[in-house]
Amino acid sequence: MGKNIMLTSTKSGAGKSVVAIGLYLKMKEQGKNMGYFKPIGDAMTQQEKSRTDKDVSVISSVVARKFSKEEICPYFLNPEFYLEEILPEDAREIQQQIKDSFSNIQNKVDHMIIEGNHSFTQYAPVNLDDVYFAKEFNADIVICAPIEDDDDLNAVFTCHQYLTSQKLNVLGVVLNARSKMAEIRIKKYHTDLLESRDIHVIGSLQNVRDLEKPTVAEVMDATGAKLYSGDFLKVKNNLIGSFIIGAMGAEAALKILRANVDKCVITGGDRTDIALAALDTSTKLIIFTGNMEPVPRVVSVAQEKGVPLLTTSADTFTVSEQIRRIKTHIQPSEIQICRDQVENLDTEFLLKEH
Structure with missing residues (x-):
């Protein structure tokens, strides 16, 4: 039996x-x-x-x-x-x-x-x-x-x-x-x-x-962020290895960004310096908070490197809390x-x- x-x-x-x-x-x-x-x-x-x-x-x-x-x-x-x-x-x-x-x-x-x-x-x-x-x-x-x-x-x-x-x-x-x-x-x-x-x-x-690593799609589900730039079908299953809050100065940020691979960077749309520094390192995703869109230069570099960009009306703290509760599958x-x-x-x- x-x-x-x-x-x-x-x-x-x-x-x-x-x-x-x-x-x-x-x-x-x-x-x-x-x-x-x-x-x-x-x-x-x-x-x-x-x-x-x-x-x-x-x-x-x-x-x-x-x-x-x-x-x-x-x-x-x-x-x-x-x-x-x-x-x-x-x-x-x-x-x-x-x-x-x-x-x-x-x-x-x-x-x-x-x-x-x-x-x-x-x-x-x-x-x-x-x-x-x-x-x-x-x-x-x-x-x-x-x-x-x-x-x-x-x-x-x-x-x-x-x-x-x-x-x-x-x-x-x-x-x-x-x-x-x-x-x-x-x-x-x-x-x-x-x-x-x-x-x-x-x-x-x-x-x-x-x-244990979430995918780009799971991050989008958890935060409700919208795809601003990138090909969703190509990137949705990419794994995110770590999350970095880009709220520090550019010089300090660069050290942290270089030390983390396959990361998602969360920052404001006005932080062009953080976004470009992130795109110059191993980055899989960037989320722009506060309903602020990235400048055209950032969008161009991101498209060249195949890094998707998300935007959300939520603030950085709220997004970080949403990510903390993310469920991976x-x-x-x-x-x-x-x-x-x-x-x-x-x-x-x-x-x-x-």
């Missing part, structure tokens, strides 16, 4: 999509008939016909369009304002819609990988949380947890205790190292500590910087990275009967 494995997490950025893609590909290589399902995706827009979850869009290509995007992710909610879209009394109809879609895929595959919400508690007020669906789908649980420092272990313990109290079968945890230091501490301290408390560590994800070019990451996981353990 096949197994259903639900990937839940302590908070967003846990690496669930990385694990889902990697597991799907590895198990498929082993000849297993795999399915993927995400009960609730992020609504990227309020327009019904164009609502989609960006990770689902990539994963649908991984599963070779075996199932449509609508089948593998049947419902969408805005994570920040979902109560404007659904009330608790509406949940039953949505639950049934999701369960019907799940059954349709499950009947055609041997094993299912189910990607949960951003955290194990998300959507609990409207009965659309991971616990509800894990019980309905008779799924074993894998906890994915981002690790930056020792404090993140608190969430792992809390999550594990809660899920087991709900009579769910928790197979273990996948630790997602968010830095090289975290990788060291996972090996030196965290793994043995968790195992000693009967929380099995299935493995860990290595820190891969490219998976897996790009098609990063699929092989996901496959490589699961080499560090005990995938055979996942399919055993427990």
